Amino acid sequence: MQPILVTGGAGFIGGEFVRQWIAEESAAVVNLDALTYAGNLDSLTTITGEPRHVFVEGGIGDAALVRSLLESHRPRAVVNFAAESHVDRSIDGPGAFVETNVVGTFRLLEEVRRYWSALPSPDRDAFRFLHVSTDEVYGSLGPTGRFTETTPYAPNSPYSASKAASDHFVRAYHHTYGLPTLTTNCSNNYGPYQFPEKLIPLMILNCLEGKPLPVYGDGRQVRDWLYVADHCDAIRTVLARGRVGEVYNVGGDCERANIEIVHTICAEVDRHRPGLPHGPCTSLITHVTDRPGHDRRYAIDFGKIAAELGWRPRETFASGIGRTVAWYLTNQGWVDRLRARGLTTNRQGLTSAA
Numbered sequence: 001m002q003p004i005l006v007t008g009g010a011g012f013i014g015g016e017f018v019r020q021w022i023a024e025e026s027a028a029v030v031n032l033d034a035l036t037y038a039g040n041l042d043s044l045t046t047i048t049g050e051p052r053h054v055f056v057e058g059g060i061g062d063a064a065l066v067r068s069l070l071e072s073h074r075p076r077a078v079v080n081f082a083a084e085s086h087v088d089r090s091i092d093g094p095g096a097f098v099e100t101n102v103v104g105t106f107r108l109l110e111e112v113r114r115y116w117s118a119l120p121s122p123d124r125d126a127f128r129f130l131h132v133s134t135d136e137v138y139g140s141l142g143p144t145g146r147f148t149e150t151t152p153y154a155p156n157s158p159y160s161a162s163k164a165a166s167d168h169f170v171r172a173y174h175h176t177y178g179l180p181t182l183t184t185n186c187s188n189n190y191g192p193y194q195f196p197e198k199l200i201p202l203m204i205l206n207c208l209e210g211k212p213l214p215v216y217g218d219g220r221q222v223r224d225w226l227y228v229a230d231h232c233d234a235i236r237t238v239l240a241r242g243r244v245g246e247v248y249n250v251g252g253d254c255e256r257a258n259i260e261i262v263h264t265i266c267a268e269v270d271r272h273r274p275g276l277p278h279g280p281c282t283s284l285i286t287h288v289t290d291r292p293g294h295d296r297r298y299a300i301d302f303g304k305i306a307a308e309l310g311w312r313p314r315e316t317f318a319s320g321i322g323r324t325v326a327w328y329l330t331n332q333g334w335v336d337r338l339r340a341r342g343l344t345t346n347r348q349g350l351t352s353a354a
Helices: 012-024 041-047 063-073 087-092 094-117 121-126 158-177 199-209 228-241 258-272 303-309 317-330 332-340
Strands: 004-007 029-033 053-057 077-080 128-134 181-186 188-190 213-216 222-227 247-250 255-257 285-288
Touching: 004 012, 004 063, 012 029, 012 041, 012 228, 029 063, 041 053, 041 332, 053 063, 063 094, 077 094, 077 228, 087 094, 087 158, 094 128, 094 158, 128 158, 128 228, 158 181, 181 228, 188 228, 188 317, 199 213, 199 258, 199 317, 213 258, 222 228, 222 258, 222 317, 228 247, 228 303, 247 303, 255 258, 258 285, 258 317, 317 332
Parallel strands: 004 029, 004 077, 029 053, 077 128, 128 181, 181 247, 188 222, 213 285
Antiparallel strands: 222 255
16 A cells, blocks of 8 residues: 655654554555654654654755655655644744745645646545644634634634644645645644643643643633544544545544643642642642733534544543643653753743733
8 A cells, every 4th residue: 555644743743643553554654754843753662663654854845855755655645744833932933933834835735736746547536635733723712612614714823823824725725726635623632742842741740840830821711622642533534534625623522721721730640649749739830921812712613523524532631631641650751851852841932922
């Protein structure tokens, strides 16, 4: 069977997808990742030596490299995870987000279009380009309602604006050139191997180390949380059976306020490590200046993927957060190796607050 090309497959979600693909699918994976600060080959050690996994270091904006990979490996699909993804970093340095998420996606689409156009008819018909995006492109909800696939785009951060632009390019390449695209927009992911700048791993590690647990503003910002393995299962489902040109929202049916998430993590860490000298961990909670332009609430309606493709999340938040906390407690070496590479979790994203 022809391989697939995965971009950003050494990141958090992409890495889970690659590990899951190798475990549950028969085709090979060509994994292209630029290994920026959040790319981590240490997250792929469970498939080290696996002949169906071919890793290539490089970015989606390198048109010559992408072209050579397409021509030499002849993939039947491309799954695009490659992106700069942290909102706070986008506030401090939006240029990198435009370069990767907008320009990089455009260059990737151009090379994929060139490759797809030259395929023989049966292969051209079967080919798919799946673009992985975020619910943040829809902006902020009020106290009720959920995002659907027809919700108008209203991005409020440089990160979400860059992802919105990439989504629009993918849509345009389908409608203009006929490229067989699929797009997924997901809610907040969590789980093992997540880079510790994000809320859940940061809170777990700070609980363990007795550091302050910084909660933005009043902590009542609401997100819909999705366990990363469920997300990747949804992506494989869309890739296999999704309708060409369509968008599928993927959510966890799990709305939680940030402050509630922090309290849950504190309780889990206290349960697993009752002897911590700074316990209970809730004593570490510290409210800090809110993020500029912080969206108040996200929530995903995943009725379309459920009705059309039969997908639903398997993990509840209780089971997923339990798995996640347990993983970080037993994989301290993974975090230590990140620190050896220069990991920093200092607050970012305040340069425009004035």
